[in-house]
Amino acid sequence: VTRGHERGESLECLIDSLHETGWPFEVLNVTGVIKELELPRAERYDSAVGGNRGTGTVAIIHRTPTLGTLERVLGKERIYPAIVDALGCEQLYIAGEIQRGFNRFHHCERVVGSGLSRVSLSQPSGIELVWDPSEVRVRPFNLSRPFNCSRQSVLNLYAGAGLIALEMLCNGKASVVHACEPNGNASLNLKANLKNNAFLYEPRSKCVIHETDPSFLTLENCIDVVYIGGSESYGPACRALKYKGGKIYIEADIEREAAFFSPMQDRKIHVQWAMASAYELSQILTNHKRRPYNVTVKSIQHVDSSLSHDRLLVMFDILPASTRSRDMLRAVLATFSSWIAKIGVVLAVISYIQENKKIREENVFRKMHGVRPR
Known part of the structure; x- marks a missing residue:
């Protein structure tokens, strides 16, 4: 045996x-x-x-x-x-x-x-x-597809046995994944999984394992995508994110206020939690980066439920406030230009119709006086 x-x-x-x-x-x-x-x-x-x-x-x-x-x-x-x-x-x-x-x-x-x-x-x-x-x-990562982090750097806080890290390497095509796992037994399984499945991701891709608590991570301004499992990791996640922004995935348990809610009430609680988390992330980012950031809730996925909790996977899109303002100005200018073009077309059509009407009236007058029409 x-x-x-x-x-x-x-x-x-x-x-x-x-x-x-x-x-x-x-x-x-x-x-x-x-x-x-x-x-x-x-x-x-x-x-x-x-x-x-x-x-x-x-x-x-x-x-x-x-x-x-x-x-x-x-x-x-x-x-x-x-x-x-x-x-x-x-x-x-x-x-x-x-x-x-x-x-x-x-x-x-x-x-x-x-x-x-x-x-x-x-x-x-x-x-x-x-x-x-x-x-x-069920894997929460399957709920957020399509997911593409090609040529991007990814940070997975509390990586566990490496399920999310492997998904990011094999399916997300990330260039580098930083897996942070403070538990010794879980990090051993993480190393074994990465070794056994190394042939599935590109040779240029790599996974860096950090066997430490997330609060002691030294990564700063070098990560495009962060996957975290709770509010206690907001600080390290915001510190590691690049100055130009990126994406943050949060998988968290949301406590219910009562044993049974209607789907509409549940959805309202989920949205309120996501908006509160977005505000907290924006404040932490502003403190770390010394510049304002806009944090937008892009999606809220329901993973599973228990009698007292809902497990959610929430995606946040993060951009510097100046970048967001510039993008909004460009969008307004583009909309204004399109409306100007449409108004120009309408005015040209009206002018054409009026010109034709004037020519028809002149031809009627010429016929009445025996003059050859135009």
Whole structure:
């Protein structure tokens, strides 16, 4: 027994056997198969119960057409142990459909591994969070697509196991991602995930890991996009943002004032919180940069809910106040110019109609007096 499961064939051997049997799908190498299976999106956690009875590393992947084909051709008993071996984990879960309704979770099925499946995560606050990986919260980053940070620098505060950092590197095409994670166990998983999935992002892209509290970050005026998880990170996020502005994503829990609200009341509370956060960000930016900034709420996405909280993903667009004023002046001038052009066209048409009317009246007069019309 190795890593919680019986060691079987490696993923490389399975791919070679598929080539020999004339598998109808074009797969060049094991790297291509891993990419098709979306293994870079696998989330890795150190599983433990009570702090001492561990069941190893847990990985959660998503079901894809390629995975379904491999199941039919090779069988679950062959392909899943090979995937576990390739990921270096002990338990493997397949994420299914997103649950509809009040809470938005993936229903996950454990396909490899045994024993207790609860997972213990050490939080920066020192609280041990224990959860069941058979239910995984939907990725908030999927709600904000399309997301493009090509040739941009990104800061991910409280990066955890690197889910957002990997999304920014692989799908967002960021040039550099700064991942800040003060928890030692989470930073180890972050390093493992980045190492295992390095082939998926461009060689020029890189991820810099900061194993420190966000308040001790030395980054200043060098970041285009910031992804943060709470108001305690506003200061480091604003300090790291470039002078020319950028974007800030905030994923936060909003406390409800009552147990049950109508959707309209919930929406009103969400907007009020977003506007208050925008004002707070503008004040912090002004203090750090010594110049006024305009912070605009671009989108408010609802991630999931509990009985007392709503989890939101809010995007803020940040520009210096002078830039925003100049853009507004340009827009006003462009609108004024377009209206002047339209008025000119209308006046030309009116002049043409009046000229034709005058010519017709003159021709009638000429006919009445026996003069040849014009």
